[in-house]
Amino acid sequence: RKEVEQDPGPFNVPEGATVAFNCTYSNSASQSFFWYRQDCRKEPKLLMSVYSSGNEDGRFTAQLNRASQYISLLIRDSKLSDSATYLCVVNPPQLVFGTGTRLLVSP
Amino acid sequence: DVKVTQSSRYLVKRTGEKVFLECVQDMDHENMFWYRQDPGLGLRLIYFSYDVKMKEKGDIPEGYSVSREKKERFSLILESASTNQTSMYLCASRASSGTQYFGPGTRLLVL
Numbered sequence: 001r002k003e004v005e006q007d008p009g010p011f012n013v014p015e016g017a018t019v020a021f022n023c024t025y026s027n028s029a030s031q032s033f034f035w036y037r038q039d040c041r042k043e044p045k046l047l048m049s050v051y052s053s054g055n056e057d058g059r060f061t062a063q064l065n066r067a068s069q070y071i072s073l074l075i076r077d078s079k080l081s082d083s084a085t086y087l088c089v090v091n092p093p094q095l096v097f098g099t100g101t102r103l104l105v106s107p
Numbered sequence: 108d109v110k111v112t113q114s115s116r117y118l119v120k121r122t123g124e125k126v127f128l129e130c131v132q133d134m135d136h137e138n139m140f141w142y143r144q145d146p147g148l149g150l151r152l153i154y155f156s157y158d159v160k161m162k163e164k165g166d167i168p169e170g171y172s173v174s175r176e177k178k179e180r181f182s183l184i185l186e187s188a189s190t191n192q193t194s195m196y197l198c199a200s201r202a203s204s205g206t207q208y209f210g211p212g213t214r215l216l217v218l
Contacts, residue, residue, distance in 0.1 A: 008147075032205045043197055043209035044150070087149070094140075094165070095207055099149035 003027060004090050006098035013105055017078045021101045023088030024070045032091040033064055033071050037084045038100065044087055047073075078105045110134070111210035113198055119216045126185040128213050130198030136208075138201040139181040141165075141173065143194040144212075150197065156181055188217045 006023045013019045025033075033050035048055065050062040050071050061074040071090075075082055083105045088098035114129035132139065140155040142165075152165030154173040162173050170192060174182040181200075185192055198210040 034206070043212050044207075045209070046206050049204075049206070089207075091205060094152060094155065095201075095205075097142075097150040099147065 003096045004088055004098040006088050006101045008099060008101060010102040010104050013078050013103070015078055015080060015105055015107055017105075018074065018076050019078055019103065020072055020074045021086055021088075021103075022070050022072050023098050023101075024068075025088075025090045025096075026069070027090065027096075028066075028069060030069075030090045033062075034089040034091075034095075035060075035062055035071075035073050036087040036089055036097075038087055039084050044097075047086070075103075078103075080105050080107065111198060111200055111208050113196075113210040113213050115213050116211060117214050117216075119218065120185075120188045121218050122187075122189060124185075124188050124217075126188050126215065126217075128183040128185075128196055128198075128215075130181045130183070130210055131179050132181075132200040132208070133179065134200060134202065134208070135178065136200035136202060137178070139175065140199045140201065140207065141171075141181065141183045142197045142199065143167070143192075144197055145194050153183065188215075190217050193217045 035047040036044040037047045038044040054063040059076045063072045085100040087100045111132045141153045142150045156175040172184045196213045199207040201207045
């Protein structure tokens, strides 16, 4: 089993839609969780950390389910500019990156 | 503002050449990392360093070496480039919060 698994997508959604991604992890000792965003031909950039109680940043909501060992990212009111690949990241022992989920938002 | 720079955005090298990829960060971070990213495989850790002159192997160190002579600089070396090392190489440094900041990447093509 891979340490971090994501559905590669692509997820094709219209503008304004709500979309959710899940990511499962295998190491039950993992303590830190992040979502990164990567635009085409660019480096990954931190989107948000994921806290145990769940957290929200504008249109983005991240949640952690330790019992089932997954994290999720919910994007509300999708914008064209949200089109990117979203990487799930888990730590420790080092940061382990998922292969990413590609999101395409169309007009 | 956080900044990680890499010496080249694009490189073309021939099989057997020695290749140096340089990475510099200006945030005084102790931890630095080298990854390669390939389609369908995601980011894979090659080497990392916790401090000057310290290095640790990541998941795929074969065919690579690294150098950390100064805190701000972490170099990746391909001793004898091979075609299967054609990839996107990403350097990162990590803050105490755990957030990793990436450089813009180097696209290496080995012919």
